[in-house]
Amino acid sequence: MRGARVPLACALLVACPAFLQADEPRHLKVALHIHSTISTGTVAPAAIAALANQAGLDAVVFTDSALRRWEYGLWPARAWIRRVVEQPSVLTFGAKRYLDTLRSLSTPELLVLPGLEAAPFYSWRRSPFDRRGGQIRGWNQHLLVFGLEDPRAIRTLPLNAFDPYQGDRGAAPYQRVIEAVTAQGGLVFWAHPETGHVGEHGPVEDYTDPYPHLLELTSGYHGFAVTYRDKLAFVEAGGVWDRLLAAYCAGRRRQPVWILGELDWRKPEEHPLDRVVTMVMASERTAEAVLRALRTGRMWVVFRIGRQAPVLHRFEARALTGHATAGIGESIAPTGPLRIQVSGRRGSPEPGQARVFLIRDGAVLQMEEVTAEEFDLVWTDDAPPARGFYRAVFQGPAGLIYTNPIFVR
Numbered sequence: 029m030r031g032a033r034v035p036l037a038c039a040l041l042v043a044c045p046a047f048l049q050a051d052e053p054r055h056l057k058v059a060l061h062i063h064s065t066i067s068t069g070t071v072a073p074a075a076i077a078a079l080a081n082q083a084g085l086d087a088v089v090f091t092d093s094a095l096r097r098w099e100y101g102l103w104p105a106r107a108w109i110r111r112v113v114e115q116p117s118v119l120t121f122g123a124k125r126y127l128d129t130l131r132s133l134s135t136p137e138l139l140v141l142p143g144l145e146a147a148p149f150y151s152w153r154r155s156p157f158d159r160r161g162g163q164i165r166g167w168n169q170h171l172l173v174f175g176l177e178d179p180r181a182i183r184t185l186p187l188n189a190f191d192p193y194q195g196d197r198g199a200a201p202y203q204r205v206i207e208a209v210t211a212q213g214g215l216v217f218w219a220h221p222e223t224g225h226v227g228e229h230g231p232v233e234d235y236t237d238p239y240p241h242l243l244e245l246t247s248g249y250h251g252f253a254v255t256y257r258d259k260l261a262f263v264e265a266g267g268v269w270d271r272l273l274a275a276y277c278a279g280r281r282r283q284p285v286w287i288l289g290e291l292d293w294r295k296p297e298e299h300p301l302d303r304v305v306t307m308v309m310a311s312e313r314t315a316e317a318v319l320r321a322l323r324t325g326r327m328w329v330v331f332r333i334g335r336q337a338p339v340l341h342r343f344e345a346r347a348l349t350g351h352a353t354a355g356i357g358e359s360i361a362p363t364g365p366l367r368i369q370v371s372g373r374r375g376s377p378e379p380g381q382a383r384v385f386l387i388r389d390g391a392v393l394q395m396e397e398v399t400a401e402e403f404d405l406v407w408t409d410d411a412p413p414a415r416g417f418y419r420a421v422f423q424g425p426a427g428l429i430y431t432n433p434i435f436v437r
C-alpha cells in the first residue's frame with residue numbers, strides 16, 4: 029500500500045465544472061425528509077419551496093406523515109371503552125391532493141418530489157404502575173417512502189395493520205410495508221434508526237427505542253437515512269451499516285443498503301434546509317433521474333457544520349491494468365490492484381483537524397489528514413478483495429461526508 033497525492037492537473041479538472049464532459053452526471057443538492065403543514069410541520073409547502081430556493085437546493089423531497097391515528101383502548105374494557113385520535117396527515121389531506129399540490133411546486137430551478145414518512149406500527153402497553161394513562165411503543169420507528177405515483181398505492185399501504193394490543197411484533201409490520209411499497213415500484217429507506225423517542229401523546233406516554241436491529245431483521249428495502257442528531261455509530265467502520273454491506277457482498281442479502289442524508293425538518297427555527305443534504309448524481313433534474321439515482325446508490329451525504337459545507341469532487345476506483353473504473357454506487361471487477369481516489373474541498377476555514385478515511389470491508393484501510401483547502405488523495409490497494417466494498421468518510425470542522433460504497437464483485 030502506498031499513499032501519494034496527485035498534484036495540480038487532476039485537481040483542476042475536477043474542481044472546475046466547465047471541464048466536465050457532457051455525459052458526466054450532474055450533482056444535485058437534495059434536501060430530504062421534510063414535514064409541511066400537511067402533517068407535523070409549521071411551514072406550508074409553497075413557503076418551504078421558497079426557502080429551498082434561497083438555500084440553493086436543486087430538489088426537496090417532502091415526507092409528510094402518511095397516517096397519524098392511534099387508538100387508546102382502556103383496560104380491561106377496551107372492547108367498548110376506546111378512544112381514537114387522528115391528527116393531520118397525507119391521508120387526511122388526501123393522497124391525490126398531496127401528490128398534485130407538491131408536484132405543482134416544481135420549477136426549472138427547483139424539483140419538488142412527494143414522499144411519505146410511514147409509521148407502520150405501534151403497540152399499546154398499560155400497567156397498573158404507569159404514571160400516565162399508558163404507553164404507546166414503537167410509533168417512531170419510521171420508513172421513508174419515495175416514488176409512489178398512484179394515490180391508491182398510498183391509500184392502501186398496510187399502516188396500523190397489526191393489533192396494537194398484542195405487544196411488539198418485531199420486524200413483521202415493517203416488512204409488510206416494505207413489500208407493499210416495492211410491489212408498486214416505490215423506494216423505501218429506514219428513517220433515523222439511531223433516534224429514540226420519549227414524549228407525550230395526549231394522555232399517554234410515547235416511547236421508542238433506537239432500532240438499528242430492525243435493519244438487520246428486514247430485507248428488500250433500499251437503504252437508510254442519517255440525520256444530524258444521530259450518534260452516527262451506525263455508520264462507523266465496522267458498524268451496522270458495514271455488516272449489512274458485508275452481508276450483501278457475501279450473498280446473504282439480495283440488494284445493497286444505501287445511505288441517505290435526512291433533515292427530519294419541521295420548522296426553520298430548528299435548522300436550515302441545507303444542514304444535511306444528499307448529493308445525487310443524476311443525468312438531469314427530473315423526478316425520474318433522482319429516483320433512479322436513489323435506487324442505484326448514486327449519491328453521498330453532506331452534513332454542514334460550518335458556514336460552507338465540505339465538498340466531495342470524486343470518489344472512484346480504477347483498475348491499474350485495463351480501463352475499468354467505478355464510482356459511487358457502482359461495481360468494479362476484481363482484476364488486480366486498484367487505484368482509489370478521493371478528492372474534495374475542506375469547506376469553510378474553521379480551525380481544527382480534517383481527515384479522510386477510506387474504509388474497506390468494514391475496517392479503516394487508510395486515514396489521511398488534509399490541511400489544504402482542496403485535497404486530492406490517491407491510494408493503491410495492491411490486494412483488493414474478490415468481493416467487497418470501499419467507502420469514504422470526510423470528518424472536518426466544516427462538516428462531514430459519507431459516501432455510498434463502491435463494490436468489488
Ligand SMILES: [Zn+2]
Nearest residue numbers: 145168170219
Ligand atoms: Zn420520523
